[in-house]
Amino acid sequence: MSLKRLSKISYMSLIYGFLYFPILILIIYSFNDSKYSFAWKGFTLNWYHQLFDNQELLEVALNSLMVAVVSASVATLIGTLTAVALYRYHFFGKKVLYGLIYILIMSPEIVMGISLLILFIALSMPLGFWTLLLSHITFCIPFVVITVFGRLSGFNKAIIEAAKDLGASEFATFRLVVLPMLMPAVIAGWLLSFTLSMDDVIISFFVTGPNFQLLPLKIYSMVKLGVKPEINALSTIMFIITLIIVIIAQSLLREKK
Amino acid sequence: MRVNPLFSFKWFSAGLIWFWLGLFVLVPLLMLLTASFLQRGETEFVKFAFTLENYQRIFNPIYLDVFWNSFYLAAMTTLFCLLLGYPFAFLLARVTGKYKHLLLLFVIIPFWTSSLIRTYAMVIILKTNGVMNSFLQWLGLIQEPIQLLYTPAAVVVGLVYSLLPFMVLPLYATIEKLDIRLIEAAKDLGARNVRIFWSIIIPLTMPGIIAGSMLVFLPALGMFYIPDLLGGAKALLIGNLIQNQFLSARDWPFGAAVSIILVLVMSLLLVLYYFSILRNSNNRDKVGL
Amino acid sequence: MNDLVIELKQVSKSFDGVAILKNIDLEIKKGEFLTLLGPSGCGKTTILRLLAGFETPSSGTVLINGEDMLQIEPEDRHINTVFQSYALFPHMSVFDNVAFGPKIRGVPKAEIATQVMDALRMVKLEHLADRKPAQLSGGQQQRVAIARAVVNKPLVLLLDEPLSALDYKLRKEMQIELKQLQRRLGITFIFVTHDQEEALSMSDRIAVMNAGKIEQLGTPKNIYESPNSLFVARFVGESNILVGEVIKVGDDCVEMRLENKIISLKNTKNFQVSQSVNLLLRPEDLHVYDEDEGIPPEPYLHGIIEEVIYKGTTVDLLIRLDSGKQIAATQFFNEDDPKLDFRMGERVFAGWLEGWEALLPSEAAENSAPVSP
Numbered sequence: 013m014s015l016k017r018l019s020k021i022s023y024m025s026l027i028y029g030f031l032y033f034p035i036l037i038l039i040i041y042s043f044n045d046s047k048y049s050f051a052w053k054g055f056t057l058n059w060y061h062q063l064f065d066n067q068e069l070l071e072v073a074l075n076s077l078m079v080a081v082v083s084a085s086v087a088t089l090i091g092t093l094t095a096v097a098l099y100r101y102h103f104f105g106k107k108v109l110y111g112l113i114y115i116l117i118m119s120p121e122i123v124m125g126i127s128l129l130i131l132f133i134a135l136s137m138p139l140g141f142w143t144l145l146l147s148h149i150t151f152c153i154p155f156v157v158i159t160v161f162g163r164l165s166g167f168n169k170a171i172i173e174a175a176k177d178l179g180a181s182e183f184a185t186f187r188l189v190v191l192p193m194l195m196p197a198v199i200a201g202w203l204l205s206f207t208l209s210m211d212d213v214i215i216s217f218f219v220t221g222p223n224f225q226l227l228p229l230k231i232y233s234m235v236k237l238g239v240k241p242e243i244n245a246l247s248t249i250m251f252i253i254t255l256i257i258v259i260i261a262q263s264l265l266r267e268k269k
Numbered sequence: 270m271r272v273n274p275l276f277s278f279k280w281f282s283a284g285l286i287w288f289w290l291g292l293f294v295l296v297p298l299l300m301l302l303t304a305s306f307l308q309r310g311e312t313e314f315v316k317f318a319f320t321l322e323n324y325q326r327i328f329n330p331i332y333l334d335v336f337w338n339s340f341y342l343a344a345m346t347t348l349f350c351l352l353l354g355y356p357f358a359f360l361l362a363r364v365t366g367k368y369k370h371l372l373l374l375f376v377i378i379p380f381w382t383s384s385l386i387r388t389y390a391m392v393i394i395l396k397t398n399g400v401m402n403s404f405l406q407w408l409g410l411i412q413e414p415i416q417l418l419y420t421p422a423a424v425v426v427g428l429v430y431s432l433l434p435f436m437v438l439p440l441y442a443t444i445e446k447l448d449i450r451l452i453e454a455a456k457d458l459g460a461r462n463v464r465i466f467w468s469i470i471i472p473l474t475m476p477g478i479i480a481g482s483m484l485v486f487l488p489a490l491g492m493f494y495i496p497d498l499l500g501g502a503k504a505l506l507i508g509n510l511i512q513n514q515f516l517s518a519r520d521w522p523f524g525a526a527v528s529i530i531l532v533l534v535m536s537l538l539l540v541l542y543y544f545s546i547l548r549n550s551n552n553r554d555k556v557g558l
Numbered sequence: 559m560n561d562l563v564i565e566l567k568q569v570s571k572s573f574d575g576v577a578i579l580k581n582i583d584l585e586i587k588k589g590e591f592l593t594l595l596g597p598s599g600c601g602k603t604t605i606l607r608l609l610a611g612f613e614t615p616s617s618g619t620v621l622i623n624g625e626d627m628l629q630i631e632p633e634d635r636h637i638n639t640v641f642q643s644y645a646l647f648p649h650m651s652v653f654d655n656v657a658f659g660p661k662i663r664g665v666p667k668a669e670i671a672t673q674v675m676d677a678l679r680m681v682k683l684e685h686l687a688d689r690k691p692a693q694l695s696g697g698q699q700q701r702v703a704i705a706r707a708v709v710n711k712p713l714v715l716l717l718d719e720p721l722s723a724l725d726y727k728l729r730k731e732m733q734i735e736l737k738q739l740q741r742r743l744g745i746t747f748i749f750v751t752h753d754q755e756e757a758l759s760m761s762d763r764i765a766v767m768n769a770g771k772i773e774q775l776g777t778p779k780n781i782y783e784s785p786n787s788l789f790v791a792r793f794v795g796e797s798n799i800l801v802g803e804v805i806k807v808g809d810d811c812v813e814m815r816l817e818n819k820i821i822s823l824k825n826t827k828n829f830q831v832s833q834s835v836n837l838l839l840r841p842e843d844l845h846v847y848d849e850d851e852g853i854p855p856e857p858y859l860h861g862i863i864e865e866v867i868y869k870g871t872t873v874d875l876l877i878r879l880d881s882g883k884q885i886a887a888t889q890f891f892n893e894d895d896p897k898l899d900f901r902m903g904e905r906v907f908a909g910w911l912e913g914w915e916a917l918l919p920s921e922a923a924e925n926s927a928p929v930s931p
Contacts, residue, residue, distance in 0.1 A: 020360050024372075027357045031379050031433065034390035037400055041393065090285060097282035105287065112290060118483055119535055122491035122508050123528050126515055127297035130304060130525070133314065150293040153286075170645035173612055176632040177639045178659035178710065182278055188658075192649045204381065211383035213494055214508075218515065228385050232494055235389050239396060247386040258381045262374055 035251060042244035059245040069230065069246070076210055076227040079141070083148035084205035090149070091156025091205075092198050096190060098157070099164040100172070116154040124151060125218035132219060139221030147219045148209045155208060156201035159265070163197035200261040207254050298532075305525035314521045323526035332510070336530075339507040342421065342496075343489035346428040350436035350485045351478065353429070358440035358477075362447075373441070380434040388495050391427045392418065395499070419501035427499040428489045435484040443477030475545040483538045490531060507531060562624075563588045563713055563746050564609065569618035571604055578604050580770040581618070586714075586748065591740050593749045595757040596767030597793065602750045606716045609748065610639050623713060633662075638707035639716040642723070644699045646691040652678070652702050653687040659710040677709035680739065697728045704739070714746040721756065733760055754794045758782060766790045785916055791838045798844075798885040800837040801920060804829045812917075817881040821857045824913060838916040844887035846875055846900070847907045858909030859885070866900050875900055877908055 042060070046053035063069060097103070098110060116124075128150070132143045171193075175185040191198075213228045220226060227250070234243050305323055310316040326332060364372055379387065394400045395417040402414040417423055447470065455465045471478075493508035507527060514524030564586040571579040579601045586592050594602035607613040608620055611632035620627040627635065638659070646655050656674045665673065678684045681701035691699055700720060707715055717736075721729045737760050740747045751757055757764050758778040766773045766781060766789075774781055774790045785791035788799060802816035812825035816837060829835060847854045864884065865876040875887045887908050889900075900906070 024357060024360050027353060027433075028375060030353075030430070031375070034394050034430065035379075035382075035387065037393055038386075038390040090289060093282040094286040097279060097286070101279045101283070103279065103283045106283075109283075109286065109290070112294070115535075115539065116290075116294065118480075118487065118539070120487045120491040120508075120531050122493070122511055123301070123531055123535075124294070124297075126511060126524065126528055127301040128293065129515065130300045130521070131293070131297040134300060146293060150289070153289065168643050168645055170641040170643050171647060173610075173632070174639070174641055174645035174647070174706075175658070176612075177610055177637075178706070179633045179662040180658070181633055184662060186278065189647055193647075207381050211381075211385070213383075213385045214491065217512070228383060231389070232385060235385075235392070235498055239389075239393055243389065244393075247389055250386055251382060254382045255378060258378050259374065262377060266370065 038244055039248045039251070042241065042248040044241070047241060059241040060249075062242055063245050063249075066242070072225045072230045073227050075141075075225060079144050079148055079226065080206050080209035083145055083152055083209050084202050086145075087149045087152035087205045088156050088198060088202040091153045091201060092160050092194065094153070095157045095160035095164055096186065096194075098161060099167075113154045113157050116151070117158070121151070121212075121214040122218075125215040128215065129218040139219060140224040143219045143221070144216055144224065144226065147215050148212065151212070151215060152205035152208055155204055156198075159201040159204060160194060160197045163194060163265070167193065196264040200264040203257045203261040203264075207257050210250070211254070301525050301528060304522050305529045307522045309520050309522055314519070320522075323523045326523055327526060327530065332527075335505050335510050336507065338505065339490055339510075342424055342428065342506065343486050345425050346432060346489045347436075347482050347486045349425065349429045350433050351482065354433055354436040354440055354481065355478075358437045358444055361437070362441055362444040376434050376437050376441070380438060384431040384492070385494060387431055388427050388498055391423075391430055392498055395423050395426070418499060421500065424496045424500040427495045428485075428492065431492070431495065432485040432488060435488070436481040439480040439484060440474065440477045443474045443480075447473055473549065476542065476549055479538070479542045479545050483535075483542060486538070487531070487535055490534070561588050562586065563590075563622065564748075565619075565621040565624075566605070566608075567619040567621070569605075569608065569615045569620060571601075571608065571613060571616050578770055579608075579615075582770075582772060584765065584772065584775070586746060589744050589746055591737070591747045591749065591760060591762045593751060593757040593761040593764045594767055595751055595754060595764050595794070597752055600767040601770040602752075602767050603718055606639070606718050606748065606750055609635075609714065610637055610716055611635050636713045637716060638710050638712040638714075639718065640700075640703045640707050640720045642718045642720065644691075644703040644720075646699055646702055646706070648691055650690075651687065652683065652689050652691070652694070655691065655702055656706045656709050658706065663710070673709055674705075677705040680708070680742075681705045681735075696724055697732065700724065700732065704736075708739070708743060708745065711743075712745060714748060715740075717747060717749045719750055719752070721751070722753075729756070736760065758794070764794075766793060768793070783916070785838065786918070788836060788838075788918065788921055791916065791918075796841055796886065798839045798841065800839070800883065800885070802835050802837055804831055804833045804835060807831055817859055817879050817883055819859065823857065823915065823917060827917065827919065829917075829919070834920040836918045836920050838918065839885070839910060840914075841874065841886040841888040842872075842890075843910050843914045844885070844908045845910065846877070846887050846889055847909065849905045849907070854907045854909040856909075857912060857915075858907045860907055861885070861905070863900055863902055863904045863906055866902055873900065875906075877906060 043055050043057070044052055045056035045058065094109075094113075098106065125147075128143070128147050129139075132139060137143055171189065172185060175189045176182075180188060211228055212226075213232055216226050216229055217232075220229065227246075231243060231246060234240065304315055306319055306321070308316040308318045308320050308322070327336070361372060361376070392399075396402075397414045397416070397418065399417070401417055402411070405411045406414070451469055451473070452465055455469050460468070490506060491508035491511075493506060493512045496506050496509060507530070511524050511527050511531075514520045514527065518524075562585050564584070566582050566584040569579060569582045569584075570577065582601075582605065584605075594605055596602045604613060608615055609622070609627075611627065611630060611634075614628065622635065622637065647658065650658070653674055656677055657670050660670045660673055675684055675687070678687055681704055683698060683701050683705065686694065686698065691702065694702065700723075703720070720736075721732050724732060733756060736747075736749075749757075749760065758781075761778055763776060764778055764781050765775045768789050774786050776784075781790060781794055785794065785797075791797040791799065800816055802814040802821070804812055804814050805820070806813040807825060807829060810825055811822055812829050813820060813822045814835060814837075821837075823837075845854075847858075859877075859879050861877040861879040863875055864878045867874040867876075871890065873889045875889065877885050877887060879885060885908065
């Protein structure tokens with residue numbers, strides 16, 4: 013192996029190390045049988061047991077799950093329809109819409125968080141489940157749109173024409189041809205929306221009320237008070253869930269043609 | 270073309286998304302803009318009276334300091350992400366073989382992982398009796414644990430750690446598309462590596478550089494929980510300022526004005542991005558690529 | 559009375575102000591194999607898309623079976639298309655691809671199976687019914703696309719450069735198969751191609767198109783032997799194009815000055831004295847004689863061999879005429895014939911049988927439409 017190749021490989025390893033080392037430490041310490049010490053005191057599942065005995069935490073986790081499932085589903089529906097409309101049709105404001113969706117992905121979450129807060133207060137909506145749901149749907153939609161649109165633009169446009177040529181109506185074409193071909197991207201869009209919703213801190217921070225907690229916000233308030241092994245365990249679980257979901261979503265998106 | 274009067278799929282889809290984004294993005298943004306020109310209310314959050322005072326207050330030295338500090342930290346974060354991420358993205362784009370997808374996947378995973386959890390992992394590394402201090406002591410570089418957490422450096426490290434994938438992925442995407450023949454042609458014409466890098470590779474990957482910088486710089490101004498967890502009270506970002514105004518100080522108009530500044534910064538970066546893409550595609554047309 | 563299945567009347571189409579089709583009139587008979595031949599961008603695919611219903615004409619009328627198609631959506635037209643890229647549904651098996659049309663039309667399930675298998679048998683793919691399109695070769699995908707279209711027994715089958723993605727040998731085979739299929743089914747085929755050889759070998763009639771217009775409509779023989787414009791002559795086959803001037807017009811003959819020579823030919827087009835004309839000669843219609851064979855019968859031209867290109871069954875000669883103009887002549891190869899031993903620099907006569915040439919009035923706009931087939 014040449015020196016050049018060696019240095020390339022070491023540089024890449026270094027970056028991967030930087031990206032994964034802290035997470036790895038976090039996971040290892042979630043199994044460490046010591047409350048405060050850095051030193052390894054033996055393997056334990058104690059912290060996970062404590063986690064599952066914590067009724068309040070389980071309730072918050074359920075809240076998060078509920079918001080994530082519903083908002084991912086609604087966002088996937090709207091986002092898929094949007095992507096199909098952007099791909100298939102010409103309509104007023106199409107280019108603006110396309111640009112807006114990209115801007116939304118790039119824009120700082122904090123701006124969306126506070127502007128939604130202002131809207132909900134102006135509409136006198138009580139902050140809680142519904143405001144969280146509407147906000148999560150809103151920030152998930154653009155990600156679904158680009159995921160689904162990305163797959164659509166890989167399509168041969170003639171396939172849709174072929175369906176019409178063979179007698180399928182617009183709706184039948186969508187149901188029998190477009191949707192089945194899009195399915196992997198739609199599922200991937202749902203999964204990514206789910207993780208976005210599960211992990212969101214900034215927007216949820218503004219639009220939630222005192223009576224409705226979400227997991228990331230709970231973790232945030234716990235972390236502010238210091239490092240605890242239960243948080244390690246909880247974070248490990250959340251990381252593993254994200255890991256699995258992202259792997260599934262990516263393999264769905266890669267399985268093209 | 271015939272239009273089915275009962276159900277036009279086209280108008281339903283287009284109408285739905287415009288309705289949603291209109292109600293939950295454009296209207297709120299306009300309200301934010303309006304709020305930034307209103308006065309602080311006694312009982313309500315805002316009083317409906319026009320003022321420019323909120324924007325004038327931004328020039329108050331206390332807040333200018335926050336802005337300066339925040340821009341400085343965000344700029345440092347962007348710079349470090351670029352310096353670390355560019356060579357990495359370049360090497361990643363040049364990897365061939367069956368492991369390429371796996372290597373890319375390992376960059377995508379942290380992209381989607383909760384940055385709160387990743388920040389928390391950084392706390393474990395940097396805290397006084399944490400991994401980093403133990404490691405440095407084991408090396409014999411330090412005798413006593415040193416203060417790593419709650420420093421501006423810790424904030425930058427945390428931001429870089431959280432945002433590096435957001436720099437790498439757009440860079441990777443543009444470098445991947447870079448036509449390797451251009452580099453070969455330049456070499457063929459006798460250009461040295463340094464020259465090739467500055468006059469060919471950098472200009473052609475500029476859209477990726479700007480997109481990546483945007484995806485790092487903007488969140489770095491706003492991710493209030495990172496300075497909160499890693500910087501203690503010392504490092505105040507624009508994000509923390511906004512958060513304070515809305516949730517503690519209850520001065521919404523001023524918070525709104527500060528947010529509008531963020532929007533302006535974003536718009537400026539978007540314009541830069543747009544022109545870099547425009548210039549690249551123009552160049553491409555000229556040489557017939 | 560009507561055995562016309564398709565009528566285009568004064569059809570024009572423009573995109574963003576650019577005219578793609580200009581006042582096209584075209585009538586197609588039932589059971590005909592008609593080819594639209596032309597370079598890319600000539601509008602041939604647009605005609606197909608107008609018939610299929612993917613585009614609407616900017617002006618003019620499209621009639622199918624005497625019915626105006628303006629308000630009829632693609633899905634309601636009794637026409638099917640074989641797409642250039644095949645456009646098979648990637649998520650469906652071969653069987654389901656072919657069954658798509660019958661299913662949509664509500665054909666009973668039991669009948670669908672028979673119809674689909676019949677169609678697949680017709681293209682010799684019945685053994686691959688369960689495969690996915692991605693598991694098939696290009697030629698097989700092509701057959702599925704054809705089966706998927708013909709299973710619906712359309713009035714007209716539109717084929718958009720269906721063979722362009724296949725390699726040379728497969729293309730030849732498919733040409734024959736398509737022609738046989740068309741005869742067997744009796745369906746009208748409208749075939750789009752830029753390959754003149756394909757057009758000549760398959761069609762009943764060819765419409766040669768250029769820049770949004772039909773240049774010539776006729777049988778392959780008619781198109782090849784009597785091109786009515788320089789464009790057609792250049793696009794279909796190779797032609798030597800010589801410029802001459804009419805100097806005398808007789809009862810049925812015309813004399814012209816051509817490449818420093820006076821040549822007398824039959825007058826078929828009412829030429830006038832001093833009119834400028836183009837004489838078209840196919841390379842294979844020229845017979846080349848050595849000088850020592852003596853002077854050949856008129857008409858002939860005189861020149862020097864500049865290049866000899868051996869092609870296996872033929873020898874192609876490039877001859878520099880005394881006037882300076884270069885022409886090509888193809889000689890059919892006969893190994894036993896010593897006369898075919900042409901050498902570069904040799905002086906030769908290139909003669910042809912009177913009447914094998916095509917004589918056209920020269921076109922003012924001749925150079926405005928360069929051809930690259």
